[in-house]
Amino acid sequence: MPEKDYYQILGVERSASTEEIKKAFRQLARKFHPDVAGKGSEEKFKEINEAFQILSDPKKREQYDQYGSSSFSQADFSQDFNFEDIFSDFGFGDIFNIFSGGGRGRQASYSGTDLRYDLDITLEEAFSGLEKEIEYNSEVACDVCEGIGAKKGSLKTCEDCGGAGKIRRAQRTPFGQFLSIVTCPECGGLGKIATELCPKCKGRARVEKKRKVLIKIPAGVEHNSYLRVSGLGEAGFMGGRAGDLYVLISIKPHEVFERKGDDLIMEKKIGLLSAVLGDEVVVETIDGKVRLSIPKGTQSYTDFHLKGKGMPKIHGRGRGDLIVKVIVEIPSKITKKQEECLKQFEEEGKKKGWVW
Numbered sequence: 001m002p003e004k005d006y007y008q009i010l011g012v013e014r015s016a017s018t019e020e021i022k023k024a025f026r027q028l029a030r031k032f033h034p035d036v037a038g039k040g041s042e043e044k045f046k047e048i049n050e051a052f053q054i055l056s057d058p059k060k061r062e063q064y065d066q067y068g069s070s071s072f073s074q075a076d077f078s079q080d081f082n083f084e085d086i087f088s089d090f091g092f093g094d095i096f097n098i099f100s101g102g103g104r105g106r107q108a109s110y111s112g113t114d115l116r117y118d119l120d121i122t123l124e125e126a127f128s129g130l131e132k133e134i135e136y137n138s139e140v141a142c143d144v145c146e147g148i149g150a151k152k153g154s155l156k157t158c159e160d161c162g163g164a165g166k167i168r169r170a171q172r173t174p175f176g177q178f179l180s181i182v183t184c185p186e187c188g189g190l191g192k193i194a195t196e197l198c199p200k201c202k203g204r205a206r207v208e209k210k211r212k213v214l215i216k217i218p219a220g221v222e223h224n225s226y227l228r229v230s231g232l233g234e235a236g237f238m239g240g241r242a243g244d245l246y247v248l249i250s251i252k253p254h255e256v257f258e259r260k261g262d263d264l265i266m267e268k269k270i271g272l273l274s275a276v277l278g279d280e281v282v283v284e285t286i287d288g289k290v291r292l293s294i295p296k297g298t299q300s301y302t303d304f305h306l307k308g309k310g311m312p313k314i315h316g317r318g319r320g321d322l323i324v325k326v327i328v329e330i331p332s333k334i335t336k337k338q339e340e341c342l343k344q345f346e347e348e349g350k351k352k353g354w355v356w
Helices: 006-010 018-032 039-055 058-067 083-090 095-100 123-128 272-277 336-351
Strands: 115-121 130-141 155-157 166-173 176-183 192-194 206-217 225-229 245-251 258-260 263-270 279-285 288-294 302-306 322-328
Touching: 006 018, 006 039, 018 039, 039 058, 115 130, 123 245, 130 245, 206 225, 206 245, 263 279, 272 279, 272 322, 279 322, 288 302
Parallel strands: 115 245, 263 322
Antiparallel strands: 130 206, 155 192, 166 176, 225 245, 258 263, 279 288, 302 322
């Protein structure tokens, strides 16, 4: 067997304490475990395991310090190495905790599913905000069995897992046998088995119910935003928390206004004379009428900004602007006299260098 530097493999000093060796091993094991890093890491993990078994044993470590790694044979390495004893020193119950976050001796509980409700509102409702009662179907905890799924008094501890909800399984690999923790297939991780199902929910622990909820939509809400109502989704199982209700807000298209952020955009048609000579026109905003001054010589598609006449700012104070895009209407039919007047107007304009 070629010489190996076990201290270098674990990344510790030769003077490292047992606790420092355990800590280094735990970090490397989490990184290179085949369940996490894939099969390509098996040799690396085997090497880490080998280094730890030598350096964590005082007698083997002393032998290694004196004679090196060549003084050991394959028989010196445990083939039934239990990682649980190591990881439990760091506050973990078992190897399952390291790789999937489970807990030892805890019965499984499942959170309820989140629900989505699509709500269409008008631009005016988004402007002012509103309270609205919505109605939807949801799974709620069965009132007969109180969300257990079994008739009262008919739950018994699972014999396969002893009520833990998990069982140990040994897996033999090229570098030894490893213990893993899996969900008990008999009880599905609940730790208990019903000898008699609930007569109402038939073991489902939940029943469907129509629910009515009053929600408050703030002024200035934007299209495709959502409100989260905590705990009003489907009920959890075996004490798990209920899911949440997400209300997706869709704002219907408006016949006059187009929304862009907190601003509103609209088109306002004016006559040719108003554009040439200037005028004062009435503009219909989302919350009333205002007068807009049109200066002389206004070109078509000129934008006028009316400050504070847009949508309320949901994340701040005040309101956006109303952008009025002026469209100059050109008459499609005119009288002979009007035509003569326009030609005369054009001739005078050409003398002054106007472009027509």
